[in-house]
Amino acid sequence: MDVISVSGLYKRYGSVIAVDSLDLHVEAGQIFGMLGPNGAGKTTTVEILVGLRERDAGKVSVLGMDPVKKGAEIKSRIGVQLQTYGLYPRLTVKEVVTLFSSFYKKPLSPDDVIEEVGLTTKAKTIVKSLSGGQAQRLAVALAIVGDAELVFLDEPTTGLDPQARRGLWDIINAMKKRGKTVFLTTHYMDEAERLCDKVVVLDHGKIIAQGAPSELIAEHFEELSIEFSNSIDKEQERLESLPGVSRVQFSDNKVTLYTKDVSRTISALMALVQNDSISIDDIVIRRASLEDVFLKLTGRRIRE
Numbered sequence: 001m002d003v004i005s006v007s008g009l010y011k012r013y014g015s016v017i018a019v020d021s022l023d024l025h026v027e028a029g030q031i032f033g034m035l036g037p038n039g040a041g042k043t044t045t046v047e048i049l050v051g052l053r054e055r056d057a058g059k060v061s062v063l064g065m066d067p068v069k070k071g072a073e074i075k076s077r078i079g080v081q082l083q084t085y086g087l088y089p090r091l092t093v094k095e096v097v098t099l100f101s102s103f104y105k106k107p108l109s110p111d112d113v114i115e116e117v118g119l120t121t122k123a124k125t126i127v128k129s130l131s132g133g134q135a136q137r138l139a140v141a142l143a144i145v146g147d148a149e150l151v152f153l154d155e156p157t158t159g160l161d162p163q164a165r166r167g168l169w170d171i172i173n174a175m176k177k178r179g180k181t182v183f184l185t186t187h188y189m190d191e192a193e194r195l196c197d198k199v200v201v202l203d204h205g206k207i208i209a210q211g212a213p214s215e216l217i218a219e220h221f222e223e224l225s226i227e228f229s230n231s232i233d234k235e236q237e238r239l240e241s242l243p244g245v246s247r248v249q250f251s252d253n254k255v256t257l258y259t260k261d262v263s264r265t266i267s268a269l270m271a272l273v274q275n276d277s278i279s280i281d282d283i284v285i286r287r288a289s290l291e292d293v294f295l296k297l298t299g300r301r302i303r304e
C-alpha cells in the first residue's frame, strides 16, 4: 500500500497557482525526494500532506487517511521538520526535544537524538542562542525523536555546511534502514541523486519528471561524457570518428566527447594520443546528473 497517495492536488494563493494537478505515490520504506527550485511548490505540498494547510482540490491520502479529516491522528504518527519553526526560544535544546518526544507513544531517547544531530554540546543552550545551522539540526531532531513511521523533511540541508549535510544524509539513511519512509524536499540535485529511491521534479507547481534518479538520467541522457583539456581543434574530425563518439564539443580549452561506449572510446583516444604524441590533461569521465536533466527540461539551472 502507498504510504502517501496524491492525485489532482491543486492549491492557489490569490492569483498564484502554487501546486497544479499534482499526482504522486510514495511507497513504504522509500526515501522519496521532491526536487525543485525556490517557489516550485514544495513547502505548500508538505504543509498540505501533514495537515497544516487546506487544499483547493484533489485527493490526498497519508497513511490511509485524509489530512483534512484525520489531521490529529496523522500528526501523532508522523515526524515533521518545516523550514520555519517557532521552536520555543526560551527552552533549552534538551527541553524542547524532550517535549516533542512526549507527544509520541514510543519515542527515541532525547539524548541519543541530540547526539545523532551533533548538538550534544548545545543540549543546555536555549534555542534562541543557536546558530542557523544548529537550529536547522534541532528541527530535524524534533522530526525524528518520535521514531514515527513517516517523516517529512522540508529542505533539511539548506544552509548547512558540507560536514553537517553529510551527517544528515547518514541520519536519513539510518531511518531508511529502520524501515521508515522519508519524504524529503531539496533543491540540491546531488543530494537527491545520492539519497532518494524515487524523485519528482517540480517546477512552477507541476511535476516535470519522475522516477528513480538513475532511470531519469538514463532516460534523458544515453551518453557519458569524456572531458579533457587541450587545444587540439585540428583533430576534430579524428575525434569525431573515434568509436562510440556521437558528438564532440569544444569550449575554451576543453574538449568534451559524448559517447555510449566509454571503454572503446577511451582506448581509441589513448591510441591516438600515443601515435600522434598529442598530450591531453585532466581527463574526467562523468555521467549526466539530475542537474543536467533539470537543465534539459527547463532550460535553466536549478540554483537561482
Ligand SMILES: Nc1ncnc2c1ncn2[C@@H]1O[C@H](COP(=O)(O)OP(=O)(O)O)[C@@H](O)[C@H]1O
Pocket (backbone or CB within 6 Å): 013, 016, 017, 018, 036, 037, 038, 039, 040, 041, 042, 043, 044, 045
Ligand atoms: N502563504 C502564502 N501566501 C501567498 N503565496 C504563497 C504563500 N506560500 C507560498 N506562496 C507562493 O506559492 C508558490 C510556492 O511556494 P512554496 O510552496 O513555498 O515553494 P517552495 O517550497 O518550493 O519554495 C510561490 O510562488 C510562493 O511565493
Ligand SMILES: [Mg+2]
Pocket (backbone or CB within 6 Å): 042, 043, 044, 083, 154, 155
Ligand atoms: Mg519551501
